[in-house]
Ligand code: NDP
């Protein structure tokens with residue numbers, strides 16, 4: 650069965666890989682993000698199964714207008730992949746830039762809930778659908794400089810579980826995906842304001858997960874029979890593990 654899949658943040662990284670994967674699997678994709686030219690390029694590559702639809706998730710009016718603002722024939726969304734998100738900076742909380750905190754909250758939290766709010770009623774009405782939220786291992790495991798980024802992802806994970814509670818008795822599924830270290834996307838470049846050396850250092854000497862690995866996980870949870878719901882999935886590269894609690898010793 651061919652699904653209609655709306656992906657936020659499909660101009661790069663995971664979102665772009667997820668778009669490619671769903672189109673190759675025979676589904677239709679509404680690819681969103683702010684960089685319209687990248688969405689157009691993706692359509693050139695993948696053809697008419699992909700609809701480029703520029704959308705800034707922090708634009709509350711545009712989010713509320715969905716899915717009514719989509720072209721006829723694209724309004725019944727089967728899968729919403731809430732992927733758009735970002736981390737900005739790694740400063741400790743007492744030195745952080747509050748404008749960067751605001752941007753992370755506006756994108757990772759407010760953007761995600763507004764998209765969900767716009768699309769969920771149609772899914773409930775049709776009694777089927779699937780919301781896949783991109784959280785992070787940072788939702789569970791804190792690290793120095795993660796502060797607001799980690800907190801936004803903890804919100805995403807808890808929101809996902811609470812959505813599932815509200816949707817009990819409907820056919821709508823919710824999955825919270827919590828990846829650890831993933832390379833091959835723009836995530837670290839964005840986090841370090843375009844500093845390529847700092848971004849590359851994050852992955853030095855590692856074999857991180859790839860955006861294709863994340864696309865594989867999303868494709869798998871969505872492909873399961875309708876009575877199966879993966880609530881949350883934590884996925885890390887083999888070279889990563891949660892660490893022991895830190896202890897600061899005197900002297
Ligand atoms: P990228 O930076 O490669 O991609 C982020 C995407 O989000 C881009 O397509 C960007 O599109 C979009 N985006 C950012 N802000 C907005 C906005 N205001 N409105 C619409 N789209 C927006 O990052 P990744 O692919 O690595 O990350 C994807 C998701 O996965 C994020 O939520 C991230 O937090 C999460 N994640 C990433 C991990 C990693 O190690 N890479 C690990 C765990 C989770 P555009 O700029 O064109 O709008």
Ligand code: 8X3
Pocket residue numbers: 784785786787795828829830831
């Ligand atoms: C991205 C993974 O460890 O940089 O969510 O927070 S991490």
